Amino acid sequence: MYKNNKLSKAVRLAMTVGALTAAAVPGFVVADVNEQEATTIERIEVTGSRIRRIGEIAPTPVTVITGEGLVDAGVTNVADLLHRMPNTLIGLSPETSNNTIFASGLNNTDLRGLGSNRTLVLVNGRRFISGAPGSSAVDLNNIPTAMIDRIEITTGGSSAVYGSDAVAGVVNIITKTSYDGVTIDVSTTQTRQSGGEEEYASLTFGADLGRASFISNLSWARQKQISFMDRDFLREAPIVIRNPNRDPNDPNSPAAVVWGYGQQVLASYTKTGTFAAGGTRYTFSEDGTMRPQQLGEPLPPLTSGRVDYLGGEGYNFAENSFMRTPLDRINFVTNMNYEFNDDHRMQMELNLSKTDAYGESSPAFLNFIAYGDNALLPQAARDLISQQNLGFDPRGAVSMGYLASDFGNRQYSQDRTLARISLGFDGAINDNWMYDVYMTSGHVQADTEWYGEMYEDRFYDAIDAIELNGQVVCRDEIARAQGCLPLNIFGRGLYSDEAYDWVSTDAIRRSSIQQHVIGAAVSGDIMELPAGWLAAAFAVEYRKEKAKTLPDPAMRAGLLFNNQSQPLSGDFDVKEISAEFSIPLIEGMAFVENLTFETAGRAMRYSTSGSDTAWKIGLNWEINDELRVRLNRSKSVRAPNIGELFNPPGQTFASITDLCATSQRDALNPNYRENILNNCAAQGIPANFEPSQEWFGSTRPGFIIGNTDLTNEIAKDITIGFVYNPSFLDDFSLTVDYWKFDMSNMIQSFTANNLVRYCYQSNSIDNVFCPLIERDPNTFEIVNFFQKPINSALSTTSGVDIEANYRFSTDFGDFGVRWIGTYLEERTFNQTGFAEDEVVNTGEQARPRWRNRLITSYNYQDFSAVLTMTHRHSSVLNNEWTPNQNNYNDVPSYITWDLTSRYNVNDNLQVRAGILNMFDRTPPRLPGMYNNGNYYDMMGQRFTLGVNYTF
Incomplete structure (x- = not known):
C-alpha cells in the first residue's frame, strides 16, 4: 500500500x-x-x-x-x-x-x-x-x-x-x-x-x-x-513638491509634481541640535561651538509647505532608511x-x-524647548536664545531639533x-x-529587544541644566533627587558616561x-x-x-x-x-x-x-x-x-469632530443629515448641544483594544x-x-472620527459603532472611545x-x-x-x-x-x-x-x-x-x- x-x-x-x-x-x-x-x-x-x-x-x-x-x-x-x-x-x-x-x-x-x-x-x-x-x-x-x-x-x-x-x-x-x-x-x-x-x-x-x-x-x-544608501534607486529618491505652476482654474493642473531626484534632507534635526533665530538656522560643532548650519540646495516648497534641502546637514532620509x-x-x-x-x-x-x-530605523528624533539660561549651551547660543522668547518665556527660548545619533540607530532584534x-x-x-x-x-x-532607546522624560530633564552653587545640575529638583545628571548633547562626546547611562536603556518584550x-x-x-x-x-x-x-x-x-x-x-x-x-x-x-x-x-x-x-x-x-x-x-x-x-488596551489620543454639535450642522452630509439628528436625539443629546472650549482645544483620550465580541x-x-x-x-x-x-x-478597525461618523450616519443607534463611543452623562461631551476591531x-x-x-x-x-x-x-x-x-x-x-x-x-x-x-x-x-x-x-x-x-x-x-x-x-x-x-x-x-x- x-x-x-x-x-x-x-x-x-x-x-x-x-x-x-x-x-x-x-x-x-x-x-x-x-x-x-x-x-x-x-x-x-x-x-x-x-x-x-x-x-x-x-x-x-x-x-x-x-x-x-x-x-x-x-x-x-x-x-x-x-x-x-x-x-x-x-x-x-x-x-x-x-x-x-x-x-x-x-x-x-x-x-x-x-x-x-x-x-x-x-x-x-x-x-x-x-x-x-x-x-x-x-x-x-x-x-x-x-x-x-x-x-x-x-x-x-x-x-x-x-x-x-x-x-x-x-x-x-x-x-x-x-x-x-x-x-x-x-x-x-x-x-x-x-x-x-x-x-x-x-x-x-x-x-x-x-x-x-x-x-x-x-x-x-x-x-x-x-x-x-546601498541602492542608487533608493538613495537618489524622487522628490515631490507643490506645483509652482499650478493653475487653480485648470482641472488638469496637478497640485503635486515630481521635482527630480536626490537625497532629501530635513534641516530641522541635526546630530548636535539645531534651532532657528533671526532668519538663520544654527547648529553646533563637535566641540560645542555654535555656528550657522550648512544647508544644501533649498527645494521648492513640499506639498505641506515645508522647505527641505538637497544635501547639507540635517536628517537625510536615505541615510536613515532601511529596506531589507x-x-x-x-x-x-x-x-x-x-x-x-x-x-x-x-x-x-x-x-x-x-x-x-x-x-533598524533612524536614531530618535526629538523636539524640545531650549531656554536662554541653559548652562549646557555655549555663551554665544545663550546670548542669542535670550533674545528669542517664542512669546511665553522671559528667559528666552527656542524650539530645538535633535537627532540622537549618540544613542545609535533604533534597532529591535x-x-x-x-x-x-x-x-x-x-x-x-x-x-x-x-x-x-x-x-x-x-x-x-x-x-x-530594543537598542538605542532612551527614557524620554529623563532625556528632557538631563538636557535642561542650570548653574547651582557653581555646579551645572539638572534644572528639575525632583529629577536631581532621582539621579539626573546633565547631558550635554550640543556637540559630540561632551557628556559623562554616567549621564548617558541615566538616560539610555535597552528594553525587551x-x-x-x-x-x-x-x-x-x-x-x-x-x-x-x-x-x-x-x-x-x-x-x-x-x-x-x-x-x-x-x-x-x-x-x-x-x-x-x-x-x-x-x-x-x-x-x-x-x-x-x-x-x-x-x-x-x-x-x-x-x-x-x-x-x-x-x-x-x-x-x-x-x-x-x-x-x-x-x-x-x-x-x-x-x-x-x-x-x-x-x-x-x-x-x-x-x-x-x-x-x-484579546489585544491589550493601548492609549491613544485624537482630535474629534462631534457631529451632534450645533456648530457642525451646516457641514453635515445631506444624505445622512436626518439620521444624524435622529441618532443624536435618541441618545438624549440636546438640540442646542455644543462642547466646551476646553473640549475643543484638546485631544481626547481613547484606547486601541481587542474585541471579545467578534464573530466569524x-x-x-x-x-x-x-x-x-x-x-x-x-x-x-x-x-x-x-x-x-x-x-x-x-x-475592520476604525479611527475615532470614523467611529463618530458611522455611529450617527447609521439608520439607528443600534449599530456596531455607537457602543465604542462614551459621553459624559452630564455634559454629553465625548470623553472616551475604543478603536476595536468590529465585523x-x-x-x-x-x-x-x-x-x-x-x-x-x-x-x-x-x-x-x-x-x-x-x-x-x-x-x-x-x-x-x-x-x-x-x-x-x-x-x-x-x-x-x-x-x-x-x-x-x-x-x-x-x-x-x-x-x-x-x-x-x-x-x-x-x-x-x-x-x-x-x-x-x-x-x-x-x-x-x-x-x-x-x-x-x-x-x-x-x-x-x-x-x-x-x-x-x-x-x-x-x-x-x-x-x-x-x-x-x-x-x-x-x-x-x-x-x-x-x-
Missing part, C-alpha cells in the same frame, strides 16, 4: 498538475509505467480533499511547485518563490517588515490578496503553528527548502475540509519522507550593488532500513541588510517512518528552528525559536477503508505561542453505484491555541521614545467534525465519460466566537479523454484570531474551470479557472487563473514551457457597508489586472537551464485619482528575468549557477513605487553559485 511503485508515481504526477495525463513541468520527471511491475496502487490525498483517490485529478484547482522547481528558481527560502506567484501577494517579508515592530523578518504569504490570516498553510496536510503572537499566519522561514518535495496551492475556499483560515485557499507543503544517503548543499548569492548578499548551507541525511526509514536536514541561511531586514535562520527537521506491517504505519515529524532578525512535533498513525482498516490519527504540538518563543492539535480521519468506499464507487471521508479535530506577551516595565509605563506596549494573554479552543463525499453520477455516456458530485461539510465550535458551519459542493465532469470541466461552490469561515480578540468572517466563493489535454498534441495541458470570492462580516467590512474579488504546460523532445535536448497567469476581474472593498464607502481596487498597484510567470526549461544530457519571466501589468496608484492631484499616478508594467543552470559533473556532484534579475530591472522611480518591496525586486541584479554533493 505504501510502496512508491512507478504507477503510483505517475498517478500522483497526473493529479498534481491537474491534468488527465501526466503533463510534464519543470522539476518533474515522468516514469515509464510498466503494469507488469506495478502490483499495488497507492491511494493519494491531494490538497483540497481528504478523500484518497486513485487516478483522478484534483477536485479543486491545484498549482504545484516542486522541490526541484525551488532550486531552479535560485531561492533558498520557500517564501521567496511564493511571493512571485501570480495568485499570491506578500503578507510580510524581510523587504516589507523592517519597520513593523515585533514582525521584522517574518515571511507570510497571502493568497488572492485577501490577507495572510485568511491563507491556511499546512505541512503534510496538518496545521503548522503561527509565527507571531496573536496572528494565525505561518512563518515560512521555519520550513527548509531542502526538505520540500512539492508545494500544492489550492486557491478556493477550503474551510469545509480544513477549517478556519482557509478562506482564500491552502498552501500545503509536502516534505520528503525518506532518503538513503548524505547530501551537502552550499550556495551563495552576490548582488551587483552592495547589501542583500545571501549564504546557504544544508546537510541532508537519511536511511532506509526496511520497515524503518528517516530523513533529516540541518540547514543554515543568512541574508544581509539593504539600506537605502537582515535574517539568519537555522532549521533542523527530521521525518521518521516505521511500518508495523503492510497495512499500518507510524510517522513522526520534528521541527526545530531559530531565526534572528532585526529592524527579533529572536524566534520554534519547536514542533507531529505524531501520526495511518493505514488500512480493510480493503476499502483507511485511517489517519495524528497529534501535533508546537511552541514558539519570540523575544524582541517576551512572547510565546502554543498550539496543540489532535485529530482523526477515515476515508474509503461506502458502496458501489452504477457509475462507480461512492467514496467518503470523515474527520474530527480538536485544537487549542495560546499566546502571551510580556513587555518591559518601561514599555508598559510608556517611558520609552515611541514604544508603549501592554501584556497580551489570550487563548481559544475549537472542536470540529467534518464529512466529505464523492458521488459518481454518470459514466460511459456520450459527452459524459464521467460525472461526479463532490460535497463536504464541517461543523465547528469555537470557545470564543461560538458555533459555525462551512460547506462545499462541486461537480467534476469528464466530457471525454481530452476535456474535463469542474465547478465548485463553497462557504468558508475565518474565526477571529487571538490578537483581534464569512466567505462565499465559486470556481468554474476546465482541464484540456488534446490528443493531437502530446505532453500539453491547459487549465482555465474562473473564481469569485464574496466576503462579509470582515473584521463590518465587505469585499468582492474575482478573476481567472490560466496554466499551460508543454514539453517536447528533440535530438538536441528536451524543452519545457509552463505559463501561470492570473487575470483580476474585480476587487472591491467596503469597510462599513455604506454604499459611499465602497472602494474599487481593481487595477491598482497592489492588484494589477494581469500577473504572469513564464518558465522555460532546457535539458540535454547532464546539463539543464531554466529561464523565468515574472510580469506585473501596468496599473495605477489610486483609481480615484484626478489630474489635479499629482502627475505620477500611472504605474508602468514590470518584468524581471531569471536564468539558472545546473550541470551534473558525475553521479555525485552537481554545480549550479544563475543570474537573477538578469537585466537589473529596478522599481519605477516614482513616489509610492520606487521603495515598495511588496511588488518590486529590491535586490537588483545578483549572481548565484551552488554546489551539491551526494555520498
Whole structure:
C-alpha cells in the first residue's frame, strides 16, 4: 500500500498538475509505467480533499511547485518563490517588515490578496503553528527548502475540509519522507550593488532500513541588510513638491509634481541640535561651538509647505532608511517512518528552528524647548536664545531639533525559536477503508529587544541644566533627587558616561505561542453505484491555541521614545467534525465519460466566537479523454484570531469632530443629515448641544483594544474551470479557472472620527459603532472611545487563473514551457457597508489586472537551464485619482528575468549557477513605487553559485 511503485508515481504526477495525463513541468520527471511491475496502487490525498483517490485529478484547482522547481528558481527560502506567484501577494517579508515592530523578518504569504490570516498553510496536510503572537499566519522561514518535495496551492475556499483560515485557499507543503544517503548543499548569492548578499548551507541525511526509514536536514541561511544608501534607486529618491505652476482654474493642473531626484534632507534635526533665530538656522560643532548650519540646495516648497534641502546637514532620509531586514535562520527537521506491517504505519515529524532578525530605523528624533539660561549651551547660543522668547518665556527660548545619533540607530532584534512535533498513525482498516490519527504540538518563543532607546522624560530633564552653587545640575529638583545628571548633547562626546547611562536603556518584550492539535480521519468506499464507487471521508479535530506577551516595565509605563506596549494573554479552543463525499453520477455516456458530485461539510465550535458551519459542493465532469470541466461552490469561515480578540488596551489620543454639535450642522452630509439628528436625539443629546472650549482645544483620550465580541468572517466563493489535454498534441495541458470570492462580516478597525461618523450616519443607534463611543452623562461631551476591531467590512474579488504546460523532445535536448497567469476581474472593498464607502481596487498597484510567470526549461544530457519571466501589468496608484492631484499616478508594467543552470559533473556532484534579475530591472522611480518591496525586486541584479554533493 505504501510502496512508491512507478504507477503510483505517475498517478500522483497526473493529479498534481491537474491534468488527465501526466503533463510534464519543470522539476518533474515522468516514469515509464510498466503494469507488469506495478502490483499495488497507492491511494493519494491531494490538497483540497481528504478523500484518497486513485487516478483522478484534483477536485479543486491545484498549482504545484516542486522541490526541484525551488532550486531552479535560485531561492533558498520557500517564501521567496511564493511571493512571485501570480495568485499570491506578500503578507510580510524581510523587504516589507523592517519597520513593523515585533514582525521584522517574518515571511507570510497571502493568497488572492485577501490577507495572510485568511491563507491556511499546512505541512503534510496538518496545521503548522503561527509565527507571531496573536496572528494565525505561518512563518515560512521555519520550513527548509531542502526538505520540500512539492508545494500544492489550492486557491478556493477550503474551510469545509480544513477549517478556519482557509478562506482564500491552502498552501500545503509536502516534505520528503525518506532518503538513503548524505547530501551537502552550499550556495551563495552576490548582488551587483552592495547589501542583500545571501549564504546557504544544508546537510541532508537519511536511511532506509526496511520497515524503518528517516530523513533529516540541518540547514543554515543568512541574508544581509539593504539600506537605502546601498541602492542608487533608493538613495537618489524622487522628490515631490507643490506645483509652482499650478493653475487653480485648470482641472488638469496637478497640485503635486515630481521635482527630480536626490537625497532629501530635513534641516530641522541635526546630530548636535539645531534651532532657528533671526532668519538663520544654527547648529553646533563637535566641540560645542555654535555656528550657522550648512544647508544644501533649498527645494521648492513640499506639498505641506515645508522647505527641505538637497544635501547639507540635517536628517537625510536615505541615510536613515532601511529596506531589507537582515535574517539568519537555522532549521533542523527530521521525518521518521516505521511500518508495523503492510497495512499500518507510524510517522513522526520534528521541527526545530531559530531565526534572528532585526529592524533598524533612524536614531530618535526629538523636539524640545531650549531656554536662554541653559548652562549646557555655549555663551554665544545663550546670548542669542535670550533674545528669542517664542512669546511665553522671559528667559528666552527656542524650539530645538535633535537627532540622537549618540544613542545609535533604533534597532529591535527579533529572536524566534520554534519547536514542533507531529505524531501520526495511518493505514488500512480493510480493503476499502483507511485511517489517519495524528497529534501535533508546537511552541514558539519570540523575544524582541530594543537598542538605542532612551527614557524620554529623563532625556528632557538631563538636557535642561542650570548653574547651582557653581555646579551645572539638572534644572528639575525632583529629577536631581532621582539621579539626573546633565547631558550635554550640543556637540559630540561632551557628556559623562554616567549621564548617558541615566538616560539610555535597552528594553525587551517576551512572547510565546502554543498550539496543540489532535485529530482523526477515515476515508474509503461506502458502496458501489452504477457509475462507480461512492467514496467518503470523515474527520474530527480538536485544537487549542495560546499566546502571551510580556513587555518591559518601561514599555508598559510608556517611558520609552515611541514604544508603549501592554501584556497580551489570550487563548481559544475549537472542536470540529467534518464529512466529505464523492458521488459518481454518470459514466460511459456520450459527452459524459464521467460525472461526479463532490460535497463536504464541517461543523465547528469555537470557545470564543461560538458555533459555525462551512460547506462545499462541486461537480467534476469528464466530457471525454481530452476535456474535463469542474465547478465548485463553497462557504468558508475565518474565526477571529487571538490578537483581534484579546489585544491589550493601548492609549491613544485624537482630535474629534462631534457631529451632534450645533456648530457642525451646516457641514453635515445631506444624505445622512436626518439620521444624524435622529441618532443624536435618541441618545438624549440636546438640540442646542455644543462642547466646551476646553473640549475643543484638546485631544481626547481613547484606547486601541481587542474585541471579545467578534464573530466569524464569512466567505462565499465559486470556481468554474476546465482541464484540456488534446490528443493531437502530446505532453500539453491547459487549465482555465474562473473564481469569485464574496466576503462579509470582515473584521475592520476604525479611527475615532470614523467611529463618530458611522455611529450617527447609521439608520439607528443600534449599530456596531455607537457602543465604542462614551459621553459624559452630564455634559454629553465625548470623553472616551475604543478603536476595536468590529465585523463590518465587505469585499468582492474575482478573476481567472490560466496554466499551460508543454514539453517536447528533440535530438538536441528536451524543452519545457509552463505559463501561470492570473487575470483580476474585480476587487472591491467596503469597510462599513455604506454604499459611499465602497472602494474599487481593481487595477491598482497592489492588484494589477494581469500577473504572469513564464518558465522555460532546457535539458540535454547532464546539463539543464531554466529561464523565468515574472510580469506585473501596468496599473495605477489610486483609481480615484484626478489630474489635479499629482502627475505620477500611472504605474508602468514590470518584468524581471531569471536564468539558472545546473550541470551534473558525475553521479555525485552537481554545480549550479544563475543570474537573477538578469537585466537589473529596478522599481519605477516614482513616489509610492520606487521603495515598495511588496511588488518590486529590491535586490537588483545578483549572481548565484551552488554546489551539491551526494555520498
